[in-house]
Structure formats: structure tokens, C-alpha cells
Amino acid sequence: MTNERVRTAEPARGGGRPGLRDVAELAGVSHQTVSRVFKDHPRVSAETRAKVLAAAAQLDFRPNAIARALATGSSRTIGVVSFDTTLFGPASMVSAIEGSARDADYFVSVVGLASPSRRSVAEAADRLRGQGVDGIILIPGHVPADQVVRHLPPVLPVVALAPAQTVASAVVDQHDGPLAAVRHLLDLGHTTVHHAAGPTDWPEARDRMRGWRDALTAAGAPVPEPVPGDWSAASGYERGKALALDPSVTAVFAANDHIALGLLLALHEAGRRVPEEVSVIGFDDIPEAAFFSPPLTTVRQDFAALGRRSLALLLDQIGAVGAPAAPAGVVIPTELVVRRSTAPRRT
Numbered sequence: 001m002t003n004e005r006v007r008t009a010e011p012a013r014g015g016g017r018p019g020l021r022d023v024a025e026l027a028g029v030s031h032q033t034v035s036r037v038f039k040d041h042p043r044v045s046a047e048t049r050a051k052v053l054a055a056a057a058q059l060d061f062r063p064n065a066i067a068r069a070l071a072t073g074s075s076r077t078i079g080v081v082s083f084d085t086t087l088f089g090p091a092s093m094v095s096a097i098e099g100s101a102r103d104a105d106y107f108v109s110v111v112g113l114a115s116p117s118r119r120s121v122a123e124a125a126d127r128l129r130g131q132g133v134d135g136i137i138l139i140p141g142h143v144p145a146d147q148v149v150r151h152l153p154p155v156l157p158v159v160a161l162a163p164a165q166t167v168a169s170a171v172v173d174q175h176d177g178p179l180a181a182v183r184h185l186l187d188l189g190h191t192t193v194h195h196a197a198g199p200t201d202w203p204e205a206r207d208r209m210r211g212w213r214d215a216l217t218a219a220g221a222p223v224p225e226p227v228p229g230d231w232s233a234a235s236g237y238e239r240g241k242a243l244a245l246d247p248s249v250t251a252v253f254a255a256n257d258h259i260a261l262g263l264l265l266a267l268h269e270a271g272r273r274v275p276e277e278v279s280v281i282g283f284d285d286i287p288e289a290a291f292f293s294p295p296l297t298t299v300r301q302d303f304a305a306l307g308r309r310s311l312a313l314l315l316d317q318i319g320a321v322g323a324p325a326a327p328a329g330v331v332i333p334t335e336l337v338v339r340r341s342t343a344p345r346r347t
Contacts, residue, residue, distance in 0.1 A: 018059040027055035077107040078314065079128035079156075081121065081148070083141030085112040087231060088258070088286055089204070089301070090139050093161055096307025097137055104311060109133060116143040121151035129153060135314045137161065142202040145169065157317035159310050162203065163329075168317065170310040170330040174204045177299035177334035178211030181253050181281045184297075184336060186219050189345040190251040190279065195226040196239045196263060198255035202231075208255050208283060229259065236262025243278075244270035250278055250345050257282035257289050257298055264292060264341070275343035285337055295339035305332050 024031040029048060036044050037052040055061075078101050084090050094110055101108045109131050111124040128136060135157035140148045145160035149167050152158055158167045185193045195212045198205030209226055216223045227243070229235035236259035243249045244267050254260035260282030264274055272278050274294060282289060285300035309330045316328075 018061045022059055023052060023055045023061050026059060027051045075107075075132040075134055076105060077109055077131060077133045078311070079131070079133035079136040080108055080110045080139065081124050081128070081136055081152075082110065082112050082139035083114075083116060083143060085110075085139075087141075088256070088284055090141060092301075092303040093139050093306060096303040097311060098307075099304065100307040100311040104315065106134075106311075116140070116148060118151050121148055125152050125156075129156070134318050135159070137310055137314060138167075142199070144203075157314055159314045159317070161306065161310055164327065166327065168313045168328045170306055170313055170332065172301045172303075172306055172332045173334055174207035175211040175214070177283060177301075177336070178208045178253060179215045180334075180336045181283070181297075181299055182212050182215035183219070184338070185251040185253070185279055185281065185342065186215070186221060188251075188279065188342060189347070191345070192216060192222045192224060193251045193253050194224045194243060194249050196236055196243070196252060196254045196259050197226040197228045198259070199230050200228055205255055212253050231256055231258060233258045233262040233265075235259060237266045239263070240266025241270065243267075244272050251342075252278065252280050254280065254282045257284045257286045257296060260296055260298070260341075261292060264296075275341050276346065279342040279345075281342060289337075290339065292341070294341045297339045297342040298337050300335045300337050302332050302335070 020031045020034045024034045027034065029052060033044065033048060034052050037049050078097070080094060080097055082090050082094055085094060098108045109128060111127060113120050113124055133156070136152060138145060138148060138152070138158060138160045140160060140162050145162040145164040146166050149158060149160065149164065160167050160169045161171065163169060163171060182193050193212065193216060195209060197209050200206060213223055227239045229239055236254060240263035243252060243263070252263060254263055260280050263280055267274055267278055274280055280296070282296050282298040285298045289296040289298050309332065313328055313330065
């Protein structure tokens with residue numbers, strides 16, 4: 001055995017939670033060195049760092065987040081304010097932010113709101129400020145982002161996951177995905193494509209409708225009247241029953257995969273085979289889309305990339321020095337995923 005000090009863990013002084021000095025004693029270093037390790041100070045050798053981390057693990061030591069925030073001026077916590085978290089899109093955004101924050105050694109505190117009222121947004125902001133968050137990522141749902149931003153404290157960096165003029169934003173391209181979906185159907189020989197739209201008070205639904213319309217107009221194809229509804233499978237089912245009765249309908253672009261699911265059931269019940277008689281495309285690529293009957297052709301949103309880019313925008317603001325730069329905007333492309341719910345039009 002070498003002369004290196006070898007120690008075994010003992011209960012912390014006073015029987016409480018272990019502290020820096022307990023870790024220092026077990027590792028055989030000063031408590032200042034332990035503090036430097038947990039602050040990721042560059043002037044700590046790899047050997048010392050490993051020794052301190054091993055001692056901390058043996059004692060089950062966890063750095064005090066409040067003390068670290070006081071020492072560094074950063075809580076390493078991101079606040080998320082989100083509306084409509086029961087829907088796939090907002091829920092996936094929250095999950096993506098949490099994953100990206102975890103990779104960056106940040107915590108996430110989420111406040112879900114049912115109402116975009118000034119009072120509810122202000123209360124959410126006060127709650128997050130009370131937790132000492134370093135910045136806020138906003139998922140505004142159907143509410144214009146700039147409208148919500150007005151109710152957030154101006155002292156905090158903010159990134160919106162929606163188009164915004166007053167703050168930085170990161171968005172998924174909601175126009176080019178539908179454009180690609182409709183072109184795919186036209187390339188399969190369909191003379192036009194019907195649209196089961198999302199709720200028109202949502203900007204995503206309006207952009208997807210615009211992409212659908214632009215693709216048909218550019219191809220010189222007829223533009224059927226879109227069928228409005230909400231984001232649910234039940235809404236898709238009700239609209240699908242009407243579309244199934246029209247023999248001229250051979251292709252449908254649904255504003256999301258849940259609408260497409262309802263459409264598939266309605267077409268099946270009406271005896272309209274998919275894709276032999278009617279091709280169907282959705283949007284989102286929810287995890288179940290590959291297991292629909294038939295597996296659904298859809299437009300995939302890259303929520304992981306959205307989480308990474310939005311967090312990067314926020315951390316850039318948090319670490320910025322001097323006057324704030326003009327709000328930045330990031331657009332994440334979509335991807336058409338072709339499965340078995342689309343096929344050439346029968347002649």
C-alpha cells in the first residue's frame with residue numbers, strides 16, 4: 001500500500017448531511033479544492049478531481065444548489081412557461097428542453113398555464129423568479145408569443161418557441177413540411193389534395209394550411225375548401241365521415257397525426273381503402289404513427305433539435321456581456337417520412 005491517505009466514509013459531523021469539509025477530509029484535500037472541483041475550476045488536476053468526486057460519491061454528497069447560486073450568481077435553472085401541455089407538440093417541446101438542459105447541467109422548472117391572461121402569466125413569472133431561474137423558454141401555444149412576452153419580467157432572458165419580434169425565437173418550419181407532403185401526393189398522380197385543418201386560431205395550423213395551399217397553387221391543381229376542426233382524433237373522424245362520402249377525394253393532408261388517425265377510422269368504416277382508394281398524410285410523426293393501420297406517412301418535427309437550439313439561444317443571452325443583441329431567430333426543418341398510407345392514384 002502507498003503512503004497516500006486512504007480513508008473510509010464516516011457519518012457527517014452532527015449526523016446531518018455531508019458538507020464540503022467532510023468531502024475534503026475524506027479526499028485528503030482542502031475544502032477550497034472541493035469547492036473548485038464543483039465549480040469546474042480549470043486549475044484542478046484530473047487526479048485531484050477524480051479523488052474529490054470519488055469521496056463525494058462515497059459520502060452521497062450533493063452540492064447545495066442555493067449556495068452554488070449565491071457563489072456563482074447562477075442557479076443553473078431554466079424556467080419554462082407553456083400552454084396546452086396536454087397536446088403532443090407542446091408536451092414534446094417541454095421534454096426536448098428538459099433533455100437538452102440535462103445535457104448542459106441545467107435544471108428545468110415548468111409552469112403549465114391553462115389561460116394566457118395577464119394575471120396567470122405574471123404569477124408564473126413571479127413563481128419562476130422566486131426560484132431564481134436564469135432565463136425563460138416560452139411555449140405560447142395558440143397565443144401570439146409577443147403578447148405573452150409583454151407580461152414577463154424584462155430583466156430575464158426569454159426565448160419563444162414560436163414566431164416573435166421582441167425576443168429570440170426557435171421554431172419548426174410549419175410551411176415547407178406541408179409543401180413537401182402535398183407535392184408527394186401530386187407526384188403520385190393525385191389531381192388535388194384535400195385538407196383536414198387544425199384550429200385556425202393556432203399559428204401552426206395556419207402555416208400548415210398555407211403550405212398546403214401554396215403547393216396546390218404552384219402545381220396549378222384545384223384548391224378544395226379546407227375542412228376546419230380541432231387537433232383531436234375525434235375531430236378527424238367526424239371530418240373523415242364527410243370526406244369518405246365524396247368519391248372524388250383520393251388524397252388528404254391532415255394537420256396532425258391524431259386527425260389522420262380519426263380519418264383512417266372513418267374511411268375504413270365507409271369501405272374506402274387506404275391507400276388503394278385514398279392516400280392520407282399526417283403531421284408530427286408521433287411515436288404511434290408507424291403502428292397505425294396502415295403505417296402513416298407523415299411530416300416529422302425534430303423536437304430534439306428544437307430543444308437544443310432554443311436552449312443554446314437562451315444560454316447565449318445568459319452569458320452575454322454588454323447591450324443585448326437584436327432578437328435571433330432559428331428555423332428547424334421538417335422531414336417527410338413515407339410509409340404505407342400513400343400510394344399512386346388509381347386510374
